[in-house]
Amino acid sequence: MAGQEIIKKPLFTVDSVLFTVHEDTLKVLMVKRAQQPFQGAWGLPGGFIDIDLDQNTDMTARRKLADKTGFTPNYLEQLQVISGPDRDPRGFSVTLAYFALVAHQSVASHIDSVEMACWIPVSKLKELTTAFDHRQIIELSRQRLKQKTLYSLLPVFCLPQKFTIGQLMAVIETIIEKPLQRKSLMRRIEASEMFEISNEKISSGGRLAQLYSLKLDANIVNFERNLSI
Amino acid sequence: MAGQEIIKKPLFTVDSVLFTVHEDTLKVLMVKRAQQPFQGAWGLPGGFIDIDLDQNTDMTARRKLADKTGFTPNYLEQLQVISGPDRDPRGFSVTLAYFALVAHQSVASHIDSVEMACWIPVSKLKELTTAFDHRQIIELSRQRLKQKTLYSLLPVFCLPQKFTIGQLMAVIETIIEKPLQRKSLMRRIEASEMFEISNEKISSGGRLAQLYSLKLDANIVNFERNLSI
DNA sequence: TGACATAGTGTCTTAAAGACATTATGTTTG
DNA sequence: CAAACATAATGTCTTTAAGACACTATGTCA
Known part of the structure; x- marks a missing residue:
C-alpha cells in the first residue's frame, strides 16, 4: 500500500x-444554464474554483455570485x-454548497456565457426543470435557514441597511412559515445588543416606525432557546 | 468567457x-505521518477520495478511519x-473535515504505510508537532461538539451500547467543561424517547445503576433550549 | 375631528432548565 | 449484623425566556 497511488480526481x-x-415570498437565485450538461435547465450559480483568483472557496462562491x-x-x-x-453525467462529482442572504x-442580469439570472420563488421550484440535484x-438550505432563524436574527441580512421591526417580523414569518409575536422579536433585538436605533422613523400606514440598523461591529448572536415551532 | 477554460485543479x-x-478526558485520534509533507508529525486520519471505492465523501472518511x-x-x-x-506545501488544497465519535x-494500530495511530488528549495537543492546520x-471540531452537546445527547456515541446515566453525565461534563444537574439530564433522556431501559443494573460503588441503550430506530433529538453555558 | 391602522409596552402564563433537599438501595466496615 | 457511606433516583421550588394578549401611542385618512 505504501508509495505513489494513481487516483482519478473527482x-x-x-x-x-x-x-x-x-x-x-422566499426566493432563490437561479441561472439558466447556457452549456451542457443540463443546458437550458435552471441551476444554482456556481462553478469551478480558480486557484489563481480565489484565496479559498468562500471567494469562489462570492466571485461566481458577483x-x-x-x-x-x-x-x-x-x-x-x-x-x-x-450526480453529474461528466463523472464523479463533489460540490460544496454555500447558503447566502441578500436584500432584494x-x-x-450580467451576461456570462449568455447565462440568465432570475429570482425564483421556492414554492415555484417544482414546476421548473432544474439541473443536477x-x-x-x-x-x-431552506431548512437550515429556517432552523437558524429560530435561534438567531439572521434574516436581517434579507433587509436593507435600515429597517423596521415590522419588516424584520414579516421576513422572519415568511421564513419560518409561522406567525411571530412582535414582543418576542423586540425582546431578542434588545437582548442581542446587535442593533442601533436610528434617528429616523418611517411611515407605514399608522404610527411612524422606528428604523434600526446593524452595529458596525455586530456579530450574529445565537439565543439559548428556539422560537417555538 | 464562453467555451472551455483550462483550470488547475486543487x-x-x-x-x-x-x-x-x-x-x-476528551481525546482525538491522530496518526503519525509516514510520508511527506510533514513526515513524522501528527495529523488527522484522512486522505484522497477513491472514486472506485467510495460512493461519496462519507465513505472516504469511514474507509480511512477503518x-x-x-x-x-x-x-x-x-x-x-x-x-x-x-495550507499544503504541495499546492492549493481543499480539505473536507469530518467530525466523528466512538466509544473508547x-x-x-493497523499498519498502513507504517502510520501509527494514537489517542491524544486534546489538552496535550499544543505540545505536539502537528501537520497542516x-x-x-x-x-x-471541539467547539462544534461542545455546542451540539448543549442541545442534544450526541455524547451517547462516546459510550458503549449499554450505559448508565452517571456515565453519560460524566462524558457530557467532560465535553462542556461544566457540571451538569443529573435531574436535567434525566428529564432530557425521558423527553427524547430515544432510549430503552435495559433489564440490567450495574454496580458503581453505591446503589445499582440502571442501564440504558439507544433504541434501534432512534434519531438524535435536538432540544429547544441549550443547557446553560 | 374621529375612525382606523400600525407601532410599541405591560403583564400574566407557560415550558423547560437550575438548585438542592430527600429518599432509595447498594457496598464497606466496625 | 448494624451503622456509615456512596452513588442513584426523585420531588419540588426557583429562575429564565418565550407566548398570549390587552392596552397605550401616534401617525394617516375620510
Whole structure:
C-alpha cells in the first residue's frame, strides 16, 4: 500500500443558494444554464474554483455570485458537501454548497456565457426543470435557514441597511412559515445588543416606525432557546 | 468567457476528527505521518477520495478511519471545508473535515504505510508537532461538539451500547467543561424517547445503576433550549 | 375631528432548565 | 449484623425566556 497511488480526481465545484425575501415570498437565485450538461435547465450559480483568483472557496462562491448578479451577498456560510458518482453525467462529482442572504434587488442580469439570472420563488421550484440535484440542495438550505432563524436574527441580512421591526417580523414569518409575536422579536433585538436605533422613523400606514440598523461591529448572536415551532 | 477554460485543479482531501472520552478526558485520534509533507508529525486520519471505492465523501472518511484504526465511528458528520493556497506545501488544497465519535477502544494500530495511530488528549495537543492546520480543525471540531452537546445527547456515541446515566453525565461534563444537574439530564433522556431501559443494573460503588441503550430506530433529538453555558 | 391602522409596552402564563433537599438501595466496615 | 457511606433516583421550588394578549401611542385618512 505504501508509495505513489494513481487516483482519478473527482470534479470539484462550488455552488451557492442565494436567498432573498420579496413581497412576503422566499426566493432563490437561479441561472439558466447556457452549456451542457443540463443546458437550458435552471441551476444554482456556481462553478469551478480558480486557484489563481480565489484565496479559498468562500471567494469562489462570492466571485461566481458577483459574475452572475453584479452584487455581493450580505451573508455567506457553508452549507455542506454533496458528492457521488452519478450526480453529474461528466463523472464523479463533489460540490460544496454555500447558503447566502441578500436584500432584494433586481438582478443585474450580467451576461456570462449568455447565462440568465432570475429570482425564483421556492414554492415555484417544482414546476421548473432544474439541473443536477439542485432542488434537494435548495431544500436543505431552506431548512437550515429556517432552523437558524429560530435561534438567531439572521434574516436581517434579507433587509436593507435600515429597517423596521415590522419588516424584520414579516421576513422572519415568511421564513419560518409561522406567525411571530412582535414582543418576542423586540425582546431578542434588545437582548442581542446587535442593533442601533436610528434617528429616523418611517411611515407605514399608522404610527411612524422606528428604523434600526446593524452595529458596525455586530456579530450574529445565537439565543439559548428556539422560537417555538 | 464562453467555451472551455483550462483550470488547475486543487488537491482535494477528506480528514476526520474522531473524538472519544476516556478517563474523563476528551481525546482525538491522530496518526503519525509516514510520508511527506510533514513526515513524522501528527495529523488527522484522512486522505484522497477513491472514486472506485467510495460512493461519496462519507465513505472516504469511514474507509480511512477503518484503515487506520480497524473500527468504524458510531457517529459521523461533516464539519466544514477548509481551503487555501498555503495550507499544503504541495499546492492549493481543499480539505473536507469530518467530525466523528466512538466509544473508547484501543486502536488496532493497523499498519498502513507504517502510520501509527494514537489517542491524544486534546489538552496535550499544543505540545505536539502537528501537520497542516490540523490543530485549528480539531479546535473547530471541539467547539462544534461542545455546542451540539448543549442541545442534544450526541455524547451517547462516546459510550458503549449499554450505559448508565452517571456515565453519560460524566462524558457530557467532560465535553462542556461544566457540571451538569443529573435531574436535567434525566428529564432530557425521558423527553427524547430515544432510549430503552435495559433489564440490567450495574454496580458503581453505591446503589445499582440502571442501564440504558439507544433504541434501534432512534434519531438524535435536538432540544429547544441549550443547557446553560 | 374621529375612525382606523400600525407601532410599541405591560403583564400574566407557560415550558423547560437550575438548585438542592430527600429518599432509595447498594457496598464497606466496625 | 448494624451503622456509615456512596452513588442513584426523585420531588419540588426557583429562575429564565418565550407566548398570549390587552392596552397605550401616534401617525394617516375620510
